[in-house]
Amino acid sequence: MIADFAKKLETVINFIPPIPVVIVELLKALNDENANMNDIARIIAKDPPMSMNVLKVANSAFYRLTNKVATVDHAVRMLGVKELGMICVSCGAYQALKPPADSETFDINEFWKHSVATGVIAKKICAELSVGDKNTIYFGGLLHDIGKVVLDRFAHEVYKIVIQVTHEECLPMIEAEKRIIGESHDTIGGMIMERWKFPFALADVARYHHAIALCPEETRPTVAVCALADELARVRYFGFGGDRSGIVLEETEAFRSLHTISPTIANVDVFKFLCDLETVDEEIVEMEKILTT
Numbered sequence: 529m530i531a532d533f534a535k536k537l538e539t540v541i542n543f544i545p546p547i548p549v550v551i552v553e554l555l556k557a558l559n560d561e562n563a564n565m566n567d568i569a570r571i572i573a574k575d576p577p578m579s580m581n582v583l584k585v586a587n588s589a590f591y592r593l594t595n596k597v598a599t600v601d602h603a604v605r606m607l608g609v610k611e612l613g614m615i616c617v618s619c620g621a622y623q624a625l626k627p628p629a630d631s632e633t634f635d636i637n638e639f640w641k642h643s644v645a646t647g648v649i650a651k652k653i654c655a656e657l658s659v660g661d662k663n664t665i666y667f668g669g670l671l672h673d674i675g676k677v678v679l680d681r682f683a684h685e686v687y688k689i690v691i692q693v694t695h696e697e698c699l700p701m702i703e704a705e706k707r708i709i710g711e712s713h714d715t716i717g718g719m720i721m722e723r724w725k726f727p728f729a730l731a732d733v734a735r736y737h738h739a740i741a742l743c744p745e746e747t748r749p750t751v752a753v754c755a756l757a758d759e760l761a762r763v764r765y766f767g768f769g770g771d772r773s774g775i776v777l778e779e780t781e782a783f784r785s786l787h788t789i790s791p792t793i794a795n796v797d798v799f800k801f802l803c804d805l806e807t808v809d810e811e812i813v814e815m816e817k818i819l820t821t
């Protein structure tokens with residue numbers, strides 16, 4: 529029965545609507561070294577809801593810009609091509625997977641809060657350890673669990689059972705997913721990102737954030753930073769769906785992998801690092817609101 533369901537799920541993934549054209553164009557431009565600010569601004573301006581989101585994000589406390597940003601051109605100049613382009617890609621992914629009203633199995637706002645927290649914390653770890661590219665890492669963190677939304681959206685009835693089992697047995701979601709569906713959100717997240725032709729580093733974060741050892745060497749630092757941020761987000765109570773929060777950080781696979789990549793992590797005062805995160809709590813809540821409205 530599980531095998532049947534996993535097969536069906538693969539078919540479902542192939543029917544998931546392609547990401548909107550504007551996102552495809554943006555991803556192409558972001559990967560093109562010759563693309564400039566004007567190209568990016570032109571693509572965003574073609575899509576009014578996306579332009580609105582860009583202005584909302586640029587004027588949010590998250591970026592602490594002193595002057596009000598009134599045009600997409602200005603936003604691109606202030607935040608940079610990569611940062612802004614990826615904000616649009618994330619909003620697009622959210623919109624494409626948005627569940628119909630009143631039909632979600634889990635609290636979608638909590639989900640995005642966890643996702644934003646993971647992105648923000650990942651960026652902080654990246655700065656602390658000088659590992660990886662901060663934009664890729666931020667968006668990797670933001671989208672790491674996207675497979676959960678896909679499962680809830682397209683395998684709704686069976687995902688309800690997964691959530692129930694997660695709560696009743698206090699299981700990590702990934703284990704309940706494997707037991708009941710035969711596939712888990714990491715694999716599904718990797719599949720959807722590949723289908724949408726997202727940068728491969730982001731697809732690898734989705735696919736390997738629970739199995740860093742299996743990740744190709746090239747993207748392992750990015751994946752390990754996001755996986756550690758995922759653990760820290762849960763420790764900071766930006767958790768989701770029954771995942772455990774009482775963990776010994778140093779014993780996690782994410783910490784051990786990062787230690788191999790960047791031994792200076794041993795010098796980081798984890799307690800202080802976690803206390804310092806209090807300063808970004810407000811930004812996390814605000815960014816989550818922007819993404820989900």
Ligand SMILES: [Fe+2]
Pocket residue numbers: 672673713714737738
């Ligand atoms: Fe996950």
Ligand SMILES: [Fe+2]
Pocket residue numbers: 642646672673758
């Ligand atoms: Fe997560």
